[in-house]
Amino acid sequence: MSSRYAIVLAAGKGTRMRSTRCKVLHEVCGKPMIQHIVDRLHGLGIHEIILIVGHGAEQVKNQFGASVRYAYQSEQLGTAHAVMMAADLLQDKQGTTIVLSGDTPLVREKTLEQLLEQHETQHAAATVLTARVDDPTGYGRLIRDANGLVERIVEHKDATAEERQVCEINTGMYCFDNQKLFQAISRVKNDNAQKEYYLPDVLTILNEQNECIGAFMTDDAEEGTGVNDRIQLACAERLLRMRINEQHMQNGVTIIDPTSTYIDADVCIGPDTVIHPGTYLRGKTKIGPACVIGPNADVSDCIVGGNVEIRYTNACNSTIRDGAVVGPYAYIRPGSDVGEVAKVGDFVELKNSRLGKGAKVAHLSYIGDSDIGEHVNVGCGTITVNYDGVRKHKTIVGDHAFIGCNANLIAPVTIGEGAYVAAGSTITDDVPNDALAIARERQSIKEQYAKRLMSTRP
Numbered sequence: 001m002s003s004r005y006a007i008v009l010a011a012g013k014g015t016r017m018r019s020t021r022c023k024v025l026h027e028v029c030g031k032p033m034i035q036h037i038v039d040r041l042h043g044l045g046i047h048e049i050i051l052i053v054g055h056g057a058e059q060v061k062n063q064f065g066a067s068v069r070y071a072y073q074s075e076q077l078g079t080a081h082a083v084m085m086a087a088d089l090l091q092d093k094q095g096t097t098i099v100l101s102g103d104t105p106l107v108r109e110k111t112l113e114q115l116l117e118q119h120e121t122q123h124a125a126a127t128v129l130t131a132r133v134d135d136p137t138g139y140g141r142l143i144r145d146a147n148g149l150v151e152r153i154v155e156h157k158d159a160t161a162e163e164r165q166v167c168e169i170n171t172g173m174y175c176f177d178n179q180k181l182f183q184a185i186s187r188v189k190n191d192n193a194q195k196e197y198y199l200p201d202v203l204t205i206l207n208e209q210n211e212c213i214g215a216f217m218t219d220d221a222e223e224g225t226g227v228n229d230r231i232q233l234a235c236a237e238r239l240l241r242m243r244i245n246e247q248h249m250q251n252g253v254t255i256i257d258p259t260s261t262y263i264d265a266d267v268c269i270g271p272d273t274v275i276h277p278g279t280y281l282r283g284k285t286k287i288g289p290a291c292v293i294g295p296n297a298d299v300s301d302c303i304v305g306g307n308v309e310i311r312y313t314n315a316c317n318s319t320i321r322d323g324a325v326v327g328p329y330a331y332i333r334p335g336s337d338v339g340e341v342a343k344v345g346d347f348v349e350l351k352n353s354r355l356g357k358g359a360k361v362a363h364l365s366y367i368g369d370s371d372i373g374e375h376v377n378v379g380c381g382t383i384t385v386n387y388d389g390v391r392k393h394k395t396i397v398g399d400h401a402f403i404g405c406n407a408n409l410i411a412p413v414t415i416g417e418g419a420y421v422a423a424g425s426t427i428t429d430d431v432p433n434d435a436l437a438i439a440r441e442r443q444s445i446k447e448q449y450a451k452r453l454m455s456t457r458p
Contacts (some may be wrong), residue, residue: 002120003095005178006046009082010034010102011054011073016229022056024102025063026233029240030264030282032063033227034102040109041098044116050089051102052082078196079172080188083181091182096120099199100173105236106243107173107223115216119175125211126181126203128153129173131221139169140200142215150213153200157193168217170200171224180206240265248275261294270306288322297327305340318350321357339374353384356399369411370395379405379423386411398433 014023024034031039034051041049049068053060054076061070071085083099090097096119098112111129119127128150130142138156141163145151153170154163184205188197207213218224227233244265245258252271255261260277268286269275276294281287285299288306293299298314305322315332323341326332330344335352338344342355345362353367356374361367363380369392370384382403384395393411397403401415404423415421416433425439 003093004044004046004116005090005093005095005097006041006049007083007086007090007097007099008034008037008041008049008051008102009079009100010060011052011057011076011082012103013055013076014103014228017233018230022059023227025056025059026227028105028227028233028236029244030266033105033236034060035063036105036265037100037102037107038064038068040107040112043109044113046098047095048090050086052085078190078194079199080185080197080201083199084185084197087182087185090178093178095178097176097178097181098174099176101226103227104172104224105227106225106240107171108220111218111220111223112173115173115175118216119214122212122214124175124214125177125206125209127175127214127216128200128203129171129224130168130215130217131171131224132168132217133221134167136164136167136169140172141166142168142170144168150203150215151207152204155192155194155198155200169221169224171218172226173224174199176202180211184209276311302332367395369393370397372397373399373401373417375399376401376403378403379407381406382409383407384409384411 010024012023017023017026025032038049050071051060051068052071052073054073057072069089071089073082073085096116098116115127115129140153140155141159142153143151143163181202184202187205188201190197192198203213222239225236227236241262242258244263245255245261248263248269249255253269254274257277261275262280264282266284267281270287270289272289273287273291273293278296279294280298283301285302287293287304290306291304291308293310296312297310299310300316302315303319305320307323308320310326312328313326313330317334318332318336320326320338321340324338326338326344329346331349333351336350337354339355339357339359341358343360343362344350347364348361349366351368353370355372356376358375359372361378365378365382366384368384369386376397385408386392386395395409395411396414398415398417400418402420404421406424407421408426410428413427414430416431416435418434419431420436421427421431422436422438425437427437427439431437
């Protein structure tokens with residue numbers, strides 16, 4: 001296989017987005033549009049990826065850092081002009097260069113691989129990815145000669161009435177013999193309605209030199225869909241989301257209502273898991289087999305084991321281990337670790353804390369900066385008082401301890417293994433193993449007090 005390079009066009013203003021964010025950084029299914037493109041190029045084993053940046057260049061560089069190379073386009077004078085900006089980085093290299101736009105998040109890695117393979121097998125100077133659509137308005141048309149060979153691409157605004165009847169369109173994605181690309185691109189002129197330097201004109205130049213020009217047609221025209229405004233962004237989100245959901249269902253995941261289930265592109269889900277409506281699975285979340293997620297769960301960047309239930313819950317940057325039950329209405333904040341077969345019940349907030357195997361925090365509690373041992377029972381209304389106004393402190397509860405309802409554990413404090421904390425206690429000192437701690441006022445009884453009080457009512 002010859003060396004492969006990629007040029008991704010990402011310098012446009014994106015004025016129709018009406019945003020201070022660079023257009024290609026707007027997210028589709030959990031990551032920027034251009035990140036989808038770059039990830040697929042990495043999957044193809046591309047040797048070098050060059051992003052053509054302009055407006056919002058620093059934003060793009062902050063996204064990718066040193067993982068790619070950059071060429072700067074100070075003026076946006078057309079797609080050929082953009083590619084020319086990479087000449088200093090690529091023009092002397094031998095191999096294949098794929099060119100595509102950073103605002104086409106729907107293109108599949110498999111399609112790009114097929115495009116590359118056909119190009120290299122045919123030893124073509126250029127190969128264009130095309131699609132057939134019912135309404136080609138606004139797209140460049142692929143014009144073929146009498147023998148069906150690619151002759152040129154004409155932009156919609158420059159097309160004749162006859163050419164506008166052609167329904168095979170240019171998706172804006174190409175493969176080129178790298179050296180022939182840069183030899184031809186220097187001859188591109190801007191004698192068109194827009195006064196821009198069009199990359200498709202390279203194909204015309206190569207054709208005049210009797211070079212082989214190929215075309216690979218995708219059977220899914222949506223792959224070439226570009227995003228230029230918020231309406232198209234929402235459309236791309238919807239299309240990619242359904243594609244993602246269908247892939248999970250083909251892999252053995254049950255999604256009760258795919259139209260109301262939102263799964264980001266990098267999420268992994270094990271077979272026999274059931275996803276209920278209103279669920280959001282974000283980031284790089286990984287969910288094991290035979291889980292029940294939702295309804296109305298929001299899980300971001302979490303590692304979830306097998307046979308876990310998460311209902312009506314928000315969980316972020318945490319681990320939830322095999323057999324755990326979380327929710328309803330729980331809040332699992334970053335840095336938490338819910339142990340095997342542990343339970344986090346309704347209106348419980350867990351922050352930067354570990355629950356050991358079989359531990360239970362069933363209702364109305366806050367557990368922050370804590371290490372809760374195995375098979376601990378934390379009663380309703382328990383609060384770990386972790387903040388002194390300056391810094392956070394840790395609470396440690398040993399295995400098999402029992403924390404009664406409405407207890408306040410004033411950190412830093414340690415509750416020993418097997419210890420009991422009586423309901424209503426405010427614990428400020430460590431409790432030894434197997435001890436009982438009671439820290440509350442003794443109850444007193446005033447006989448007949450209520451009767452005397454009621455007798456004074458007006």
